[in-house]
Amino acid sequence: MIDWFARPKQNALSPSELNPEGRGHALVLRYAGCQLRQDNCPLCYARRYAWNIKNGHEYEVDNVLKSLSRLQEHTSRKIVWVRVQGGEPLLTYDRSITTLNYAEKALSQIIEKKLNFYGTTRVVIQTNSLGMNRLNEEQLAELSRRLEAISRGIGKQGRIVFEVSLKSSMNLGILAPQIKGFDLLLRLLIPLWKKGFDNLAVYPLAGLG
Numbered sequence: 001m002i003d004w005f006a007r008p009k010q011n012a013l014s015p016s017e018l019n020p021e022g023r024g025h026a027l028v029l030r031y032a033g034c035q036l037r038q039d040n041c042p043l044c045y046a047r048r049y050a051w052n053i054k055n056g057h058e059y060e061v062d063n064v065l066k067s068l069s070r071l072q073e074h075t076s077r078k079i080v081w082v083r084v085q086g087g088e089p090l091l092t093y094d095r096s097i098t099t100l101n102y103a104e105k106a107l108s109q110i111i112e113k114k115l116n117f118y119g120t121t122r123v124v125i126q127t128n129s130l131g132m133n134r135l136n137e138e139q140l141a142e143l144s145r146r147l148e149a150i151s152r153g154i155g156k157q158g159r160i161v162f163e164v165s166l167k168s169s170m171n172l173g174i175l176a177p178q179i180k181g182f183d184l185l186l187r188l189l190i191p192l193w194k195k196g197f198d199n200l201a202v203y204p205l206a207g208l209g
Contacts, residue, residue, distance in 0.1 A: 004152060005057035005064070006030035006049045006087065013067050013074045015059055024080035024117040027071070027106055029064075031087030031095065032056020035130045040174050048089045053126075061098050068105045071115065078117035082106045085126040092131060093139045097146065099125060104150045107158040120199075122159045129164045129181030144188045151197040162189075162202040 005015035007030060018025040030046065033053030038044075049056040071079075082103065089099040090139055103123040110116050135143070150160065164182045166175060185202045 001061045001094060001098075002058055003061050003064075003098060004032040004049075004053045004087075006032050006046065006056055006061055008057045010068050011074065015057065015064060016067060018075050020077075020117075021080040023077065025075050025077045026084045026111075027079050029082075029084045029089075029102060031085070031089055031091070034086060034088040034093055034128070035091065036128060036174070038134055040171055045081075046085070053087075056087070064098075065105050066100055068102075068109050071106075071109045072113045075115065079110050079115045079121060080117045081121060082110075082123040083126065084123065088128055088131060089125050090127045090129065090131040093135055096131065096135075096143060100143070100146045100150060103155065103160055107154050111157045112156065116157065120157060120159050122161055124161045124163050126163045126165060128166075129162075129178050129185060132181035132184040133177050136182070140184065140188065144160075144191070145187075147188060147200060148192055148195075148197065149197050151192060154199060156199065159199045159201065161200075164202065164204045166204055166206045 005195055007015040007017055014027065017028050019111055032049040032055065034050040037051055038047070044050055054146045084099055084102060103125065107121060107123060110121050142171070158179050162185050164178070164185065189200050189202055
C-alpha cells in the first residue's frame with residue numbers, strides 16, 4: 001500500500017524525522033493531504049503539502065513502518081514523545097490503520113531499545129477528526145480492536161492521545177462534522193476505558209487555525 005508524506009527520502013528513517021525537544025528528541029511523522037483548505041484553515045503551517053497531496057512524497061507504507069527498526073541508529077538522545085500530524089493522519093480508513101500501526105511500532109521500538117526519556121512515552125495523533133465520519137461500522141469496529149491490542153501491548157510504558165483540533169470553530173459547516181468525528185472517537189475509547197485501558201485519551205483543542 002502507498003501513501004503520501006511530507007518529507008522526501010533523506011535517510012533510512014525517512015519519512016520520519018527527529019526534532020530536538022529539550023534534552024531529548026521528538027519522533028515526528030508528517031502526512032501529506034488534508035480535507036481542509038485555505039478557506040477553513042488559512043494559517044495552516046503544513047499548507048504546501050496538506051492542501052495538495054501531490055506536493056508530498058510517495059512511500060510504501062510497509063517501508064515506513066520497517067524504517068522504525070533503525071530508530072536507535074539515528075538518535076543519540078532519548079525520545080520525549082512521538083507526534084503524528086500532517087496533513088491529516090485519519091484522512092481515510094487505510095491511513096488511520098497505518099497511523100495506529102506506526103504508533104504501535106514506534107512505541108515498541110522505544111520501549112524495547114530503552115529509548116524513552118520519560119517512564120511513559122506519548123504518541124500524540126493530531127487530527128481534525130473529519131475522516132471518522134467516512135467510516136462504516138465494520139471499520140470502526142476494526143479500529144477499536146486495533147486500539148485494544150495496542151493498548152494491551154504497550155501497558156503503562158506507552159500512551160496514545162488523539163488531539164482533535166477544531167480549527168474552524170466559526171464555520172458551522174465544518175464544525176458540526178468535526179464534533180461528530182470527535183464523538184465517534186469517544187465511541188471507540190469509552191468501552192476501552194471501561195475495560196481499564198487508561199493509556200488511551202482523546203481531547204479537543206478549540207481555536208482558529
